[in-house]
Amino acid sequence: MRKITIEDLEYISLGSTILGTGGGGDPYIGKLLAKNAIKNYGEVTLIKAAELNDNALVVPIAAFGAPMILVEKLFSGNEFYSAFEIMESYLGRKIDAIMPAEAGGLNGVIPFAVAAKKNIPIVDADGMGRAFPRLEMVTFTLHGISVSPITQADEKGNKNVYHTINNVWGETLVGATTIQMGGSCAIGCYPMSGNQVKKAAVHGIISYAQSLGEAILNAKKHQKNPINELIEKANAIKLFSGKISNITIKTEGRWNKGICEIMGLEEDSGSKMELDFQNEFLMAKKNGCSVAITPDLIVLIDAENAHPITAEAIQYGTRVIVLGMKADKQWRTPEGIKLGGPEKFGYSEEFVPIEILNA
């Protein structure tokens, strides 16, 4: 158990951007929201899952919607509190702790705002250990935990509760109404017992995000190279170093799909890398051969300052380093690969862990 300060949030939000693997929505807005909440309501307590009672009620709270909407129609704050309150009244009991559903990107920091206002702890765990584009793509699904009841609220005060036949339908129905709500809303989902959290979540992910942020931002203070610090802290594999030479983006259905080409420099001079993304980076190919495949994490960082680059901010000419990080072990089981692996995104390649691809 420890207190999270406004300074900690800076580190966590940078770490969340790394875990966002190019997607997940930029945590900038989420960070401002959480900072204001902590200023108004006080610091937040972060607890380990092990500190939960087995029968405690834990609910992930998340922002849901289109990234473009989130930067124009900013949150009122109340939509999150509403999603929380409807869940409590629907289940007829108090929520004991909240947690992020997705530690990568915006949703890695949003829960801090709710925890500050409601004065309850956040569990140091999530359902992804990264970012994914769909509600059912969480480790909770792998453990047979139902997304329902889902509570949904918008800034205007509209509210909804869903019972869906499975977790995929959760995404489908909430996605449809979100558009009518103006493209963004807040949800409460996967209500769980403490015992379930202990079994099904990716543990220690907030502290991990914070440690990644600290590795980068504190490197300068200790006169160390932020990139090396990050690689060491993340136990990452350096996949490529080069310069962005081309970007193509198109939107298919609900997703931004794109390819980012990188021309090799230094030890990779003469080589070429292609990063495929659908919001998140999903596949990295060096000279045509896969070197990292989803659900393993592919992280694009700026070679100058080790700050992560999101897919929509990729810029011609930036010197970059591509890192590969192992996904949580739950994603590397046959069921995990089926839910978050290459086939789910329409690739014919099979998942091979990065440490084997780069052995």
Place this chain on the structure above:
Amino acid sequence: MFYKIGVDVGGTNTDAVLINNENHIIAKTKQTTSLDVSSGIEKAIRKVLQQAKVPTEAIKYIMLGTTHCTNALVERKNLNRIGAIRIGLPASKAIPTMSDFPEDLKKLLQKHCYMVHGGYEYDGRAISDLNEVEVKECLRKMKGEIESLAITGIFSKINPDQELQVASWAKEILGDTVKISCSYQIGGLGLLERENACILNSSLQGVASRMVKAFKDTVDHLGLSSQLFIGQNDGTLMSLEQVQNFPVLTISSGPTNSIRGAGALSKIENGIVIDVGGTTSDGGVLVNFFPRESTLAAQIGGVFTNFRMPDVVSVGIGGGTIVRFNNETCTLGPDSVGYRLKEKSIAFGGNMLTLTDFFLAEGKLDIDDSFKKNIIKEKIREIIAIPYSQALKQVKTNIQLEIEKMVDKLKTEAKDIPVIACGGGAFLLPKEIAGASKVLFPMYMEVANALGACIAQISSEEEIIINTMKDDENEEMEKLLKNATIILLKNGAKAKSIKILTKVSIPLAYLPSAVLLKVKLCGDLAQ
């Protein structure tokens, strides 16, 4: 035959060029920027008029590029007392106005910030209706306490009606003297960044009015009756009236002007431009005679905005850069003596060793009042512990390495591309650079920025989100192009010269059938 004068006011120098209607340079000058700015402008214009010996009535246009507004923001000086209204409750409440402003600027500007009900969804439906009583109550609180007002509504880019309604109530209550900025005219999508830009704009209106008046007075004083324009950040021009309404758009016009000026001087359409000043070398990329824009959010005076600024990489190499030798290794800058070259550097009797000293000693340039070559060499020898030739070699190697690193950073493809030198310190640049197919030192390169101001065009930019279930994409795009064209013509563009710079449609992720359409046009000044 008619003529144009371009003036670029920088921190150190005020440059001017006089060109004919075929964009040929007839006269040029470099003057020290004066403390009151306008006397520097007057001197520079007077100088080119004398040199060119053309009748003053043939000077049809005068274009000014200036860092006036940038400096006011950076120094937090002479900013207006402002009010800000955000239209969007209940949305956006959690992240109030100026949430991420630097504390000192926030203190200066935040006294009258209000959030009221209203705003639109991305598809044009209202989030809530405006409440006249609520808005007018806010306005009454500001009455008599503010000089300008910034109004920002959620998705006002889709529908500006609510912003306009609030503006008209503001006029009714605050009177005509308070200047009003509506965000839909200032920035793109992204509420915080657009609101920030709108607030900065309001805070700069006093500074801009005084600058415009000084510019007008200066030109009147010179007996000229030319039409006056001021350059904005995308390399295009604004009328003086527009500048008073949208001063924030003049910010960062400097790099754009030198990149475009260098392109025009060298007649190179695509390449890298390196502008060497007193303190830094700024590299930018020329794409079809326009600067490549940065995709990152631009920070102005510590505030995030969504302006597209030229993508510029800077290194601390300029004419005034201080050279230091520690044992036998040489380091360049990053500090510089800046505009105090003539009092601080060795070649003028000072005690600081600068890059200019080495190049004067080598006879690569001439500056009035400097010591003779041999004396400068002698003075350098007195300071350093190693032989002069070795020191010179190290200085040149360091410049070479830094510049090559910068060129490499700017390049997007492996193939070699031309590099164009410009600026007062261009003599520092090596004749050969790895990664460059050639290095050009065009004639008049020292006043490329003033030429850039002179050849700037008129532009207009429009964006809209459409619903492809309801609207026909081609029809909407045509409408958008037509609107942009009408604005261009209104601002003085020649119909025949109008060109489309950008025309894109971007489907929005997670929002089926929503498409963002964006166009940008430019054209030459009508004659």
